[in-house]
Amino acid sequence: MSYSKKLSLFILLDLIIVWFSIYSSYYFRFDESIPSFYVHQCVTFCIVSTVVFTASMFYFKLYNRIWQYASVGEMISIAKAAAWSCVISYLLTCFLTYRVVPLHVFLRTFETTLLLLGGLRFGWRIYTDSYRKKIPTQSKALIIGAGGCGSSVAKRLKANKDSKVYPVAFIDDNSLKHRQEVCGLPVLGNRDSIVEIVEKQGIDEIIIAMPSASKREISKIIEICKTTSASLKIIPRIDDLLTGKLSYNEIRNVEVEDLLGRDPVNLDLGGIAGYVKNKTVLITGAGGSIGSELCRQIARFEPAVLLLLGHGENSIYSIEMELSRRFPTLRMESIIADVQDENRIDEVFGMYRPEVVFHAAAHKHVPLMERNPSEAIKNNVFGTKHVADSADKYGTERFVLISSDKAVNPTSVMGATKRIAEMYIQSLNNSSLTKFVAVRFGNVLGSRGSVIPRFKEQIAMGGPVTVTDPKMIRYFMTIPEASQLVIQAGMFAEGGEIFILDMGKPVNIVDLAKDLIRLSGFESNVDIDIVFTGIRPGEKLYEELLMDEEGLINTNHKRIFIGKPVNLSRASLELAIKQLEKLINEDQMVIRDSLKHLVPTFKNEYVS
Structure with a gap:
């Protein structure tokens, strides 16, 4: 039925209700025998109510409601429409007939109209709720x-x-x-x-x-x-x-995030705004998982300029478009640059003079970096050095390095390079006006190359889901959680600290795989098999967040801790890094021995 036909039908039904309410009120008021004068008044009352009631129903938009979803709000609107139309019709009828309509008639008309109008509409609502039964396919x-x-x-x-x-x-x-x-x-x-x-x-x-x-x-x-x-x-x-x-x-x-049971991060919004608002903020690796989320979070605090620096043009373009849509007043600059290019990084710092730097650019995939150690060193060590040196040179106020739990007693090239990056900024902090700090945390759910996306792909393909070892455990947090804590940690920076984030309880990777299979609607080892492949080169069964000599100090935030700064000589460290640079194209074992020299806790177990 068309809208116009439905509207006409509703108006007709409502007018029948009004006419019936008025006539029945007179009928019962005069004991089934209405005097001739009051018959004339009753007809006048009906004619006036036809116009007034219809106008009132349109005014309160009662013909625009879907009564299948009617609620208390609709009942209130019906009461208002009935009350106004009855009062106005009563007064006009009294005026036109020169005689007062009996009060009993007026009250009974209002009661009957309200009861029938509401009853008709809510009866339909009750009918649809009660008789719309479950369909067999549901x-x-x-x-x-x-x-x-x-x-x-x-x-x-x-x-x-x-x-x-x-x-x-x-x-x-x-x-x-x-x-x-x-x-x-x-x-x-x-x-x-x-x-x-x-x-x-x-x-x-x-x-x-x-x-x-x-x-x-x-x-x-x-x-x-x-x-x-x-x-x-x-x-x-x-x-x-x-x-x-x-x-x-x-x-x-x-999702797996719901299983972690980690409550949202409580941010000190005032403190963060104090060091980010109206400042020029540079984020390296801005197109990556952590870098892009840092961009989203920092944009909320109204920086003067947000600099998005990354090597991949597609990822930088993507985050630029997203921020433009979500923060239309945000001033930002997209910079395509490689942190390994010392001259280009110096040029960027000289041009924009960033006051706050979040260094998230890094190679992080452990097995890949085991096979390509020179690339890990170029990006994670030399890249960090170039960005940190420029920050020192151009007077950056705060420099926050995004580090990893794999930097603690590393067994991988990636972990060793991240530890050297930590060591370098700590040594630089001793002679710089810039506050250099690092933030260390474990795995983030859903980041590129992480275990969750890989498991989901394997499940989508029908399995098997591959786990390296049944005893493998890891710490996890969500990407927004990690990014918010990084920004919060930057507020506590005094210089030289390594901030350690509370990662909660460790998660057994086998249990994680089973949960993902279950949440996908399958049963592990029935619909989807779990296969153990053995620990890959550079991997640990469990990760650590703290070295023995660092200790642990609380901060004002219950989920951020400080590892005590370790005294490092900048001169000797720079000399060792220069020697490492000379050996970058040498045999893998030579490179690893050099890393071992820089990071004594590095377990150099190369498997070709």
């Missing part, structure tokens, strides 16, 4: 959280006949809601009942609708849900809802 859904968000999700899923899932029950930890119904669905128990309910009800999908819950609580619930055969979905966090990034009806898959 999956059964269990909603965890019988609050506002959960009920909203249930309403939308029940009303949408095109939805692939249909809600059948709720789970909620509030015992007062148990054995009650929300949106016509029973609340069957608390989180301890999830496994039993999934089995009894034949649940295909679990939807976690608790956007205000902490990540730690969500993680605990996911751990329970993982033991069932149902697939897992989740409503976005309340932070994303409030900032408008996502809506209540946007249900996403549960």
